[in-house]
Amino acid sequence: MKANLGSLKKICIAVFILLGVLSATKLDELKFSFDFSQFFPEEDPDLAFYDSFVEEFGTDDNFLLIAVINKPDVFQQDFLNKFQAFSQESKGFEHVIESNSLTTLSYPLKTSFGYTTLPIVHINDSLQYQKDWHKIQEDSLFINVLIDEKRESLVLALQTEDNLDYKQSEVLLNTIRTSLKSHDLTNYHILGRAFFYEAIVEMQRSEVLTTTIVASILVFIILLLVYRSLPVVLISVFSIAMSLLLFMGLLAALGKELNAMAAFYPVLMLIVGTSDVIHLTDSYIRKLQSGISRYASIISSLKEVGMTTLLTSITTAVGFVTLLSSRLVSIQEFGINAAIGVLVAYTTVILLTSSLLISLPEKKLIGRKSISENWVNYLLKVNTFTKNYPNSIIWGTVVFTFFCFLGIYLIKTNHEFKQTLPARSEIAIDFDYFQNNYAGFRPLEIAVMSTDGHKVTDFEIAQEIEKLLTYLKTFKIIGNIQSANLPYKIINKANNLNSAAFFTLPDDKATFIKYQKDTRKLARKQLARFINGDETIARINGKLQDVGTDSLKIVYNSIAQFAKTKLDTSLVTVKVTGKSILLDKNSEYIRSSLLEGLLYGLLLIGVIMAFVFRDIKIFLISLVPNVLPMLFAGGILGFLGIPLEASLSVVFAIVFGIAVDDTIHFLGKYKLGITQGLDKEAALEKTFAQTGRALVITTIILFFGFMVMLFSIHQPSITIGLIISVTLVTALILDLLLLPVLLRKLI
Numbered sequence: 001m002k003a004n005l006g007s008l009k010k011i012c013i014a015v016f017i018l019l020g021v022l023s024a025t026k027l028d029e030l031k032f033s034f035d036f037s038q039f040f041p042e043e044d045p046d047l048a049f050y051d052s053f054v055e056e057f058g059t060d061d062n063f064l065l066i067a068v069i070n071k072p073d074v075f076q077q078d079f080l081n082k083f084q085a086f087s088q089e090s091k092g093f094e095h096v097i098e099s100n101s102l103t104t105l106s107y108p109l110k111t112s113f114g115y116t117t118l119p120i121v122h123i124n125d126s127l128q129y130q131k132d133w134h135k136i137q138e139d140s141l142f143i144n145v146l147i148d149e150k151r152e153s154l155v156l157a158l159q160t161e162d163n164l165d166y167k168q169s170e171v172l173l174n175t176i177r178t179s180l181k182s183h184d185l186t187n188y189h190i191l192g193r194a195f196f197y198e199a200i201v202e203m204q205r206s207e208v209l210t211t212t213i214v215a216s217i218l219v220f221i222i223l224l225l226v227y228r229s230l231p232v233v234l235i236s237v238f239s240i241a242m243s244l245l246l247f248m249g250l251l252a253a254l255g256k257e258l259n260a261m262a263a264f265y266p267v268l269m270l271i272v273g274t275s276d277v278i279h280l281t282d283s284y285i286r287k288l289q290s291g292i293s294r295y296a297s298i299i300s301s302l303k304e305v306g307m308t309t310l311l312t313s314i315t316t317a318v319g320f321v322t323l324l325s326s327r328l329v330s331i332q333e334f335g336i337n338a339a340i341g342v343l344v345a346y347t348t349v350i351l352l353t354s355s356l357l358i359s360l361p362e363k364k365l366i367g368r369k370s371i372s373e374n375w376v377n378y379l380l381k382v383n384t385f386t387k388n389y390p391n392s393i394i395w396g397t398v399v400f401t402f403f404c405f406l407g408i409y410l411i412k413t414n415h416e417f418k419q420t421l422p423a424r425s426e427i428a429i430d431f432d433y434f435q436n437n438y439a440g441f442r443p444l445e446i447a448v449m450s451t452d453g454h455k456v457t458d459f460e461i462a463q464e465i466e467k468l469l470t471y472l473k474t475f476k477i478i479g480n481i482q483s484a485n486l487p488y489k490i491i492n493k494a495n496n497l498n499s500a501a502f503f504t505l506p507d508d509k510a511t512f513i514k515y516q517k518d519t520r521k522l523a524r525k526q527l528a529r530f531i532n533g534d535e536t537i538a539r540i541n542g543k544l545q546d547v548g549t550d551s552l553k554i555v556y557n558s559i560a561q562f563a564k565t566k567l568d569t570s571l572v573t574v575k576v577t578g579k580s581i582l583l584d585k586n587s588e589y590i591r592s593s594l595l596e597g598l599l600y601g602l603l604l605i606g607v608i609m610a611f612v613f614r615d616i617k618i619f620l621i622s623l624v625p626n627v628l629p630m631l632f633a634g635g636i637l638g639f640l641g642i643p644l645e646a647s648l649s650v651v652f653a654i655v656f657g658i659a660v661d662d663t664i665h666f667l668g669k670y671k672l673g674i675t676q677g678l679d680k681e682a683a684l685e686k687t688f689a690q691t692g693r694a695l696v697i698t699t700i701i702l703f704f705g706f707m708v709m710l711f712s713i714h715q716p717s718i719t720i721g722l723i724i725s726v727t728l729v730t731a732l733i734l735d736l737l738l739l740p741v742l743l744r745k746l747i
Contacts, residue, residue, distance in 0.1 A: 009355035016352045020242055023249020030248065031257045046585060050577045053447055056532040057539050060443040060578045062097075064158040064192035066176060067433065068185050071152050075121075075129040084123055086183045087156050093179075095172045098159040102136070102146050108494040108522070115522060118498065138500035145480045148437040155438065160194060166201050169194035189430040191441055199427035204258060207712055212266035214708045216241065219274050222701050232281060235356045240273040243348035247341045256337060264650070264709075264717070268338055271705035272316060273345040275661065275698040277353055279305050282694045284357055294358045306350060308668040312661035313346035319657020323650065334650060342657075379692035379736075383684055386740040393741050397734075401628060407635025414548035415645035417442065417583075422713040431546075439479025439543035442552075445578030446540040446559065454571055456484065456531055456538035457516065459509040464567050465538060466505050468574065471562050475555060477545035484530035484538045487523040491515045541578075548643070549584040556581055618671065621742045622663050625734035629659045633727045642719055651723050658702065659731035662695045666735050670743065680747070684740055692736065699732040 054060075068086070070079040084103040091099045106117035120136065122128035133151060136142055146155045160172065172194050180188055219240065223233045247269055251258070258265075283305045287297035320342065323335025386393060418435075421428040434441060448465055450456045456465075465485055472478050489503050492515060496502035506512045519527060530539045544552060556576045563574035630652050637644060669691040673683030706728070709721020 009358055012351045012355040013359070016242055016246075016348070019249075020245050023245045023252075026249040026252040029252040031252075031255070044582070044585060046577065047582055049447075049575065050445075050579075050582060053445070053537075053577050056537060057529070059162045060445050060541060060580075061193040062160050062162050062164075064160055064172070064176075064190065064194050065434065065438070066156045066158070066180070067148075067153045067189045067191075067438065068156070068180070069153040069187040069189070074147065074151050074154050075126075075133060077123065077126050080121065080123045082183045082185055083154055083156075086179055086185055089179050089183075090156060090158060090176070093158070093172060093175050095161050095164060095168055096158050097161060099156065100146070101156045102142060102154055105146075107498050108490060109498050110491075110495040115494065115518075135500070139503055141503070144438050150437075153437065158192075160192075164194050164197065166197055169197040173198055189433040191430055191434045195427065195430070199422070199425065203422045203425070203714060207714060207717065208258070208266060210711060211264075211708055212244070212270075214711055215267050215270045215705055218704050218708060219270050219701060222697075222704065223274070223278075226278075226697050227281075231360055232285070235353060235360070236274065236277045236281060239277055239349055239353040239356065240270055240345075242352060243273045243341075243345040244269040246348060247344045250340065250344065251337060256333070264334070264720075265337065265341060267705055267708055267721075268654075269341050269345055271702050272313075272342055272658070273349060274701050274705075275658075276309050276313070276346055276349040278697050278701075279309055279665065279694050280349060280353055281357065286690070288362050294362060298354050298358050302350070302354065304672075308665055309346060309349070311668075312664050313342050315660045315664065316657040317342045319653050319660070322656070323653050331650065335653065338653075375693040375696075376689045379688040379696075380685060382692070382736055383688045383740060386737055387681075387744070390741040390744065393737050397628070397738055401631065404628065404631035404635040407638035408631065410638030410641075411634060412550070412638075412641065412643045413645070414550035415643040416548050417546045419643075419645075419715050421715070423715055423718075425713060435546060440477070440545040442544035442546055442580040443578050444478060444540075444542040444544045444580060445576070447575045447577055448538040448540060449573045449575070450536050450538075451569075451571060451573060455535040456572075457535050458571075459512045460568075461538070461571055462488065462505060462512065464572050465540065467567060468540065468559075468563065471566070472540070472542065472559070475558075477547050477551075477555065479543050479545075481540065481542040482530070483540040484527060486530075487519040487527055488512065488515050491518050491522070544580060549645075552580070552584055556584075615671075617747050618667055621739065621746060622660075622667055624742065625663055625731065625738050626656065626660045628734055629655050629727045629731040632730050633723050636723050636726065645716070648716065648720060648723075651720055651727075654720075654724055655727045655731070659728060662699065662732055662735045663739065665691050665695060666739055680744065684743065688736075695732060695735065699728055702728045 068083055070076065070083075074080070074083075080103060083101070087099060087101040087104045090096060093099075102120050103123060106119050109116050109118050120142070121132050136147065143149055146157065147153070161168075164172065173190070176190070180186070216237070220233060220237050223236050224230070227233055227236075244266060247265070251265075280301060283301040284297050287300055288294070292300065317339040320335045320338040323331050323338075326332055326335070418428065418431055421431060431441060446468070448456060448461070448468070450458070450461055454461060456462075462485055465483055469481060469483055469485065472481050485505055488505055492506050492511075493499065493503045495515070506515055531537070532539075544555075559576055560574070563569075563572075567574065633651050633655050636642075637648070642648070666687060669687040670683050673686045674680075678686065703725045706721045706725040709717045712718050712721070
């Protein structure tokens, strides 16, 4: 047997080293991506409508805004010339379809010789600047759209190709920055899909690297403090690092794209792998200290711990698989990848760690007494406490549960998009600037559909659209509203000496039809942006302030209610659509998908545990200390006033998947003691003495491992790390205090 195991360990080590090298060569193929569509709820009727809307009009986030600041006043000739040169140059940028700014746009004017144009800003005539500004204020068309109301900045609005990928976004942004620098325009802010794509992908790469390094150092320090044996620590760290390398290499080989949740993978792999390593190593060293040979010890440890660790790995993977119940693709992908990672970690620990452990002489592992008697004494005191004060523990649990439900009741879903941006980053600063000085970032899309054979180009329908536009302007959070009526208003104004008083829809049908001919001739391209080919759908778009999903939902419902009650429904039907409303709909599904997923997880894990323990009472007892941590996680969200949003849904899967591990190890050791003929109290003492230490150590590593996320610049990651850390400590306390009480009272 010794010879066979000796050969097998060499093969295992060689195979893992080979796989590690292959994985390392694949790392440069890892793809990072960010797309708002990853956060759209699947199988939603609004998503189906939006997809058809995009086919007609294109996406609603194909814009890039560059606000160039020139305090105290943009109406300075030198600055205007620089900005004009930059604006003109932008028309030739790769991936740019259209470019507009106050220095390139003009007013149309109808003369006896036909239509001519007047510049909005007379760049070369500084005496006209005040008059130009007064005209801009009169029209109010460009205020907080292409110029801020303090006239301290001008905006260049670029329309880009739809759905730019990361490389295309990077090319465009580098071109823009180079151009700005060449024109000596150094004080600027950028907002738009391409900028978000670049910033989020860079954040993901930084987060993965940072969390990997910090978590690795942390695991090394904790293991060194616990075992005080460098060979043991090096074996553990090498095994865990290998599992992470294999996992990342596997993701690269499978062509998986890493999204905003990718920063959790290194932490998950390191702490889950560490947990498995500690349970195996503790068992192995304990057997060596009792005088059993290396090979006999490893076989005995694999029999004793291997099956339990397999069970905990499966249940942890099941916890992540519950995320498949989410309607969000990004969360589903995270769940699948995390489940794969857990199984990779288990396989690596069982095969590689075992092989490395038996490669070292016994004296290297037990030269220092790594399992302190103090641990056993402290844990036995905890056991005595549970024996002496069972009723106090139960009542404490009842009060704890009450406060959890109270916190859950306080949970809010009024999530703001800004909270997902990297804290104190360039993109967050730019986002704030546009929020405070311009119309905002969130796109608002409204589809106006004609009925009964009417066309949206009919005068009667244009009047209905105008009613809706007037209503939209009553909302302070809505800006930059544009529609198919805009060209008619501009033509009407042009036919009346460019007077702002005539920036309205024509009052009579005859004039409307007259101007319609001019509009189709002079503004055909602009009109096509707002009316589909068969003229059955008209588009209204604008920008929304980021005031929170619940607040925006009220706005959406108000618009829908106005359309039903104040517009002529025999002519038009109205539907709010766009990426913004789809992102906001996540909050409607998070609670239901969480409950559904966790229910499936409980049932599946219940089946597994019932099969393993074959005792319905133990199965029921095991549920209590695992449901309560999830309630506690929800309670924390409520008490801290943290709004529930898509990425936070992973909290419950992680807590559920990992917290159940401690319960399984505790009950597994207890059941083993009972089958060995021990009575209830003796079995509990043995469980505390032999398994309690590993549970405490793994929880310490889990706690500090997830606390690593506090180094993140991504606010949701910080929140998730904090909540999981605190919740897993709570799960350990419940396992050590409540489980023994339940076992004594119910079995």
